[in-house]
Amino acid sequence: GSSAPAPAETQPEPETKTEEAAPTEEAAPAEEAAPTEEAMPTEEAAPTEEAAAEPDAAASGFTLNERIAEKVANGEPLMLRVSYHDVSNEFAPFIKKGVEQAAGDFDVDVEMVGPVSPDADAQIAELENLVEAGVDGLAISSVSSDALAPIIDRLLAEGIPVVTYNTDNPESNRLAFAGQDLEQSGYEAAKVLADLMNGEGDVIITTLDAAAQWSIDRETGARRGFDEYPDINVLQTVNTGTEPQEIYGSIENAMLANPTVSGILSLECCSVSPAGEYVKRNGLTGDVTVVGFDELPQTLQLIDEGVIAASLSQAPERQSYEAVRLLLDALNGQPVSDVDTGIAIIDQSNLSDYMQGN
């Protein structure tokens, strides 16, 4: 399980992506990130009179099931759930924070749910059981894209609104997606690293799970990015596994096997700080440039120490927050469309904005 996120086709052009880009309003981190003015259509959000008046105006082909429509019409409290594919990973607390933020802002019964390991079968079982428990709307992030497409379509057929976030299921009929363009983010990250390396040198790519779809997407983007620099050589993609010691050991071994490496690109949250630790402990700071993803505390600390050069944030709180907002919109019959949560680059220049959140 890992941080993960979204496919190309929906939002080919994320708004914030140059390396200078300070976190813009939408892509802003941590607590400030989600509840920005634009992101919070407070007035429309709560099930209001008007909303009940036009319950059929939802996305094309989807009709609310009667039970839910009645609840909406009567202004009864709704039960929404945000299903995350592995509630025990590093990313889950961010997702949860966004959900809790939304619960407060919109005053709805919404919680994060999901299996305690990346297990699609368990996630499906839980979704089915939630239907029995009377859920009124679901936001779903799946372990790999389209893993849950059939069940999403089944839920929609039963009249339960479903949106996706973080990792999309584009082949399903989900009403909308809130998240990041994964391939684009990989591309951006590669360019950040390549520029920091002055366009030359040997690079290794590290990932928790080289075979996961999000990893493949980011790696594709990254390799496309590196291709633009003829003097950058990608030596190897190191599959580190997910256990922290294992991650460090893999990086250690890979560095020893490739003594010429001068850049490490980590494709996710969790192999970036071990890469940083390795560089720091072996006196390679300055010689080996590390770029990775996300804003885990240790990553930020290492940016502060100048060991990690930059990290790309995908504003995870915002993904779940937006997902809840989309659900409420759909329930109230408003048209919904995809939300790109963007990419923000964290480096020493803007670190303080992120640090205070933790």
Added chain:
Amino acid sequence: MSDNLTPLIELKQIKKGFPGVQALDGVSLTVYPGEIHAIIGENGAGKSTLMNILAGELQPDSGEIIFQGRPVRIPHPNVSQQLGISVVYQELALAPNLTVAENISLNTVRTSFGLEFVNRRDFAVKAKAVLSQLGMASLDLRQPVGRLTVAQQQMVEIGKAISTDVKVLILDEPNSALTKEETDHLFAVLRDLRAAGVAIIYISHRLEEVLSLSDRITVLRDGQWVETMPAESATVDRLIARMVGREVDTLFRPQGASTVQTQISFEVKELSSTALLRDLSFMVHAGEVVGVAGLPGAGKDELVECCFGLRPYTGAIEVKGQPVRLTEPDQAIKHGLALIPADRRGTGAMLVLSVQDNIVAANLSQVSRAGLLQRPAIRAVGQQYVQQLDIRIAGLTQAMGTLSGGNQQKVILARGLATQPAVLILHEPTRGIDVGAKAEIYAILQQLAAEGVAILIVSSELPELIGQCDRILVMYQGAFTGEFDRDDAAEEPILACAMGQSTHLETT
């Protein structure tokens, strides 16, 4: 015997029930220091159960244990050890992974805190001393016990029991696998201990032995106390009558009832295996009972294994004139052979399975149709042999592991008989079986012989062989050193051959 002393142990009205069985139903027993007190009874009479209660392995349902005048509870073997009670278990209690020396010293570490170093030199010295006392000085102390023969293991177990300061020594069929010589050693040691004031409780099915060794004898039947008598006033016949509650006709086959036919059922030609067995040749006629005698280590085990496809061999084996190649036991069974193995718990029983399943295990084709089990048939076959062999059980679905030792042995015999073999190979067939049952088994063997079954008995009990066999082959170091007809079979010449003096060798 010393009536004037205070008893060392008094058991009062001990009761113990298992699901379906009242194993002990109010047994009382008094044992004095310096006496050898024998306990006898049929299989399942409750002897081992009583001893397990003394050992702290089982808790009585009711009743009292008084030790040196004080009532005691023995909730754990640890306590019985503290009291000075040492036990040689019927089903040996040795750690197969530990060496001889380590096993013998196992109960000396009981009281240690744990962090002191193990003194293996002491272990060795002590083991050496104990084993030479038992006449086993040549045993390799560093061998893991799991690799010893049953007889050797029994000696180690005895050595372990007498290696501590013992007040009460309990021996539950300690010599079922021992030779006469080894048994004599053991008895000498027991008599020494008696002289030193140790109370010895001795359980055995060998009544002559009991008579000659013990001071007093207690008889149990069906979990109840029957009688305690001084050994002087007892005779074998009287003991049997008390044990069984009826007369047992005879232990041995009536003279002249030979049923040997001319047809050869089983023939072994120049059989050799590994380094041990050398050019063994013999035959068993239909209706003939042939015995194989030999000391431990002579290679009897290997011979049995070769004859049943459990061990690769060179040479030829013929069953009813047909040459057969025995590569696996299923081949042997298919050709009409059946084996009653010696190692009851290891090779014999499937302890977690039911009695009836154990009985039909070698004979599945008879209780199945088109691969489907016929439960009624299984029950019927089980029932038949339970009756025929008088196996004491609570029900056919009772787990094999909860049977008394002797009854387990009978179930294994039943398994062999159920295949209706043409050739029956029995390895130590009456080890741990009571006199009544022994007589029944011998009668069954006779009957089988009369029906034309060829029977091969491999045994270390010479009286058994001499009583039952038409012919006895004697083995020494992997070869036959003698062959005795029923008329000239006697213990001394057979033993001489078994020890390598091939004076009596006639043919090969």
Added chain:
Amino acid sequence: MVKDVQMTPTTSPISEKIKNLFLARETGVLVALIVMAIFLSLATPAFLSVRNLLNVGRQVSLLGIMSVGMTYVLISREVDLSVGSIYALVGLITGMLIVMGWGLVPALLIGLLIGAMVGFINGWLSTYGSLPSFITTLGMMSVARGAALLITNGEPVTVNEIQGADPQTLSQFYYLGQGRVFDLIPMQLLFFVIVAILGWILLSKTVFGFKIYAVGGSDKAARVSGIKVYNIKIWAFVIMGFLSGLAGILSIAFLPSGQAGRTGVGLELDVIAATIVGGASLAGGEGTILGTILGVLIIGVLRNGLILMGISAFWQETMIGAVIILAVGVDKWTRSRRGL
């Protein structure tokens, strides 16, 4: 000389006694399951709805199918840790074959054959190869997982028309995993029921089943009884491999997308747990299909109930562990009360 039957005095009608004893084997687990079910139906009304119960049925089906196989393996005194990897390998290969345009039957046959073959290798190494099955199957767990990664090149396998599957084959294939008989009973559940019935017949009614118990009870005694111990054990592994493969196929037919690095990871412990909760033992010779089904249901009902009750995921994790211990504890307790 031969006395009359001496059944012990306490027993009277033997057939009844036998029945009781037979029942007793599973009573403990059954009690645990019933207590749980009563508690859940009081705690959350949604639990007892037909639809929810069918859901539970479907959710436990794949675990159940594999646990039937594991029952054989455990009774024969072996263990198989590679089942999760076989599940992934077979599911993905079958999926790829369908995508490549193979017909349904050939694709299924190849898949199931591979499952059985991997099982055979496990069995061969654990018997003739005289290695402990814990090691052979632990090794196979990596080997099969690696093979799945190599074959799929680590990419997710998605079985749909876009990828090239024949629409008709595809709809048949989907039906296997997603279909509902009479629009009600999930196909997966049906498969589980069929596997359980066949597995039960094979184990408790046939000579082969008898031999499995015998081998697990004591392999030496079984050998002396003329049973080919190694072959029986190998068959147990083959059945296990076959059923893991079947479950893997049904999985990808249900969720038409799988990924070699992830599908079925950690499944082996769930399968073994369910089987042991159902009364089988790593020491061999013990276990029944009925017990295993109850074990599987305990785990399934527990998961379902915790979610219906809205227990948080972290608490769920904690409670599942506690209930597994508790269920086996109840089982032991009722057994010892029955003197088993």
Added chain:
Amino acid sequence: MVKDVQMTPTTSPISEKIKNLFLARETGVLVALIVMAIFLSLATPAFLSVRNLLNVGRQVSLLGIMSVGMTYVLISREVDLSVGSIYALVGLITGMLIVMGWGLVPALLIGLLIGAMVGFINGWLSTYGSLPSFITTLGMMSVARGAALLITNGEPVTVNEIQGADPQTLSQFYYLGQGRVFDLIPMQLLFFVIVAILGWILLSKTVFGFKIYAVGGSDKAARVSGIKVYNIKIWAFVIMGFLSGLAGILSIAFLPSGQAGRTGVGLELDVIAATIVGGASLAGGEGTILGTILGVLIIGVLRNGLILMGISAFWQETMIGAVIILAVGVDKWTRSRRGL
């Protein structure tokens, strides 16, 4: 095991004979390790560098520390599946205590105590509770993992100054995990060496160790010899829990960020595999610390070598499985050649 018995008449140069026997237990694994090392040093020059060897040493340290504990548990004929969860639980709690400003010693003591206590519960349930340890520790695996998630609320625990740790405590804490003695030998490796030596003395020299072997060989034999079988087994679990906790602490001191859902997941199988490769057996009574160390090294060297040789991740997975099977196979083979 028996070192200096001088008694047997059949053997001549006794000391030599003994030496041979001593060697024999571990020779198989040693042969496998040496073959692998020779191959690797030919295949990739980087392998034999001091730095790489120290790396391998460090990388296997935590696995090694836990495998020493597992040796005790397996010899006593039990198994512990909860070690990965204990590792996570103790590591994270200790980290949190440091972050909360506790001193080093109190934090370590609390952590280790928790590890030992969880081990105690495992042991108690598996003995006095008369449950199979496979079940108790499988349950505990979930319970302890759930507890870690609940305590950390699923958030990563990062032990650094920003989070609030006292700088001096922190630098001592880091030293435990990251320090190098003489600027060369990693502290983790040092811990492993110390644990291995103490573990070896305790197991092969003391009465306690002797009792462990006795209990695993036959609990009846041990019991009737007056050994408190249950207490011995409980101690084995306590040692295991303590060492899992120690490894967990060293882990978070090394990489100062851990996460309850990820740390130590799947570790149990690695630990058991290493221990069994080293010659211990699930059937109890067998195993030595030296063998376990060799088993751990085989797995460590293999992982290292495959990466140095630039083998692709998927092939690595496959080959690790194959080599585990092979190593144990070589071991069996050399043993049977020696008549063991």
